Amino acid sequence: MKRLNNYRIPSLLAAFIISSAAYTQDSIAKQPLLDVMYFSYNNNIPYVQVMARLKQGRRFEPIKGVTLKVYLDSISSSSLMTDNAVTDETGKADVAMPPSLQKEWNAYSKHQFIAEASGVKEFEGQKAVTEITKARLLIDTATAGETKNINFTIDEKMLRFYNEDLQYISEPGDFNVMIGGSSNAVKESAFVLQ
Numbered sequence: 747m748k749r750l751n752n753y754r755i756p757s758l759l760a761a762f763i764i765s766s767a768a769y770t771q772d773s774i775a776k777q778p779l780l781d782v783m784y785f786s787y788n789n790n791i792p793y794v795q796v797m798a799r800l801k802q803g804r805r806f807e808p809i810k811g812v813t814l815k816v817y818l819d820s821i822s823s824s825s826l827m828t829d830n831a832v833t834d835e836t837g838k839a840d841v842a843m844p845p846s847l848q849k850e851w852n853a854y855s856k857h858q859f860i861a862e863a864s865g866v867k868e869f870e871g872q873k874a875v876t877e878i879t880k881a882r883l884l885i886d887t888a889t890a891g892e893t894k895n896i897n898f899t900i901d902e903k904m905l906r907f908y909n910e911d912l913q914y915i916s917e918p919g920d921f922n923v924m925i926g927g928s929s930n931a932v933k934e935s936a937f938v939l940q
Contacts, residue, residue, distance in 0.1 A: 776800040776807075780874040782816075782861045792851065793842040794876075796861045798833045800871055813865035818839045818850060819914075825850070827922060832865070849882025855880045855904055856914075905939060926939050 781797045798812040814831040827847060832841040843851055851857070856879050863869035888894045900923065906916045918939050926932035 774803045776868065776874055778809075778868045779806070780812075780861060780863055780869065780872045782859050782874045782876040784859060784876060784878045791842065793840055794827075794859045794861075796831065796833070796836045796839050796841065796874070797896075798839075798863060798866070800868060801866065808835065809866055810835045810837065810838075811831060811866055812863050812869050813836075814839055814841075815862045815864075817860040817862075818843075818847050819860075820912075821860055821862070827859075851874045856906060858908055898939070902939060 777800065779797075779799045779801050779858055781799075782794070782796070783795045785795060786792050794816060796814050798809040798814065800807045800809055810833055814833070815829045816827040816831060818825045825847065827844055828841050831841050833839045837938040856877065858875055858877050861873075861874045863872040900921075902916050905921065906914050909915055916939065920936060920938055922934055922936050924932045924934045
C-alpha cells in the first residue's frame, strides 16, 4: 500500500500539469495571420501566394474560404490583380500577374503586393503587404580564362522604397554596390545619391 501511495502523488501532479497546459493552450486567443509571398514560375511568370492561418499558442490552423483582393503597388481599381481569390483547405490562394498589369510590372524593379481579406469573421479587414525587388541584370558569363567588362547604370528609381506612409520615395545618402561570385570574393564600390 505504501508503494502505491509513492506513485499516486507524482501521477496526480503530472496529470495536473498536463491538464493545465492544455487549458492554457485553449484559453489563448486565436490570432489571424495573413501572409503574402512572391514566386516566379520558371523565372518568367510572376505570381503571389496568400496564406490565411489562425495562430493559437504554438499551433497554426489553415483557414479555408477567405476571400481575397490582391493589388500590385497600391490599393486602387487600376492595380487590382484579382478581387475573388479564395483560400483552399491548406489556407492558400495563388494569384497570377494579369496581362493588364504587365506593363506596370515591367516598368520598375521594386514592387509591393497587398492582400485584403474578407468572408471569414476573424479575417475581416485584415491586410498583408510584401515588398520585392526584381533582379534587372542579365549577365553573359565569361568562359574559363576570358574576362569581360560589364557596365550598368543605377539610377534614382532603382533606389526607391516604400516609407512608413506607403509613399514610393528615395532618400539621399551613401550607397555600396557589391558584386561577386560568393560572399568571400566581393568587389565593392560606393556612390552618393544627392
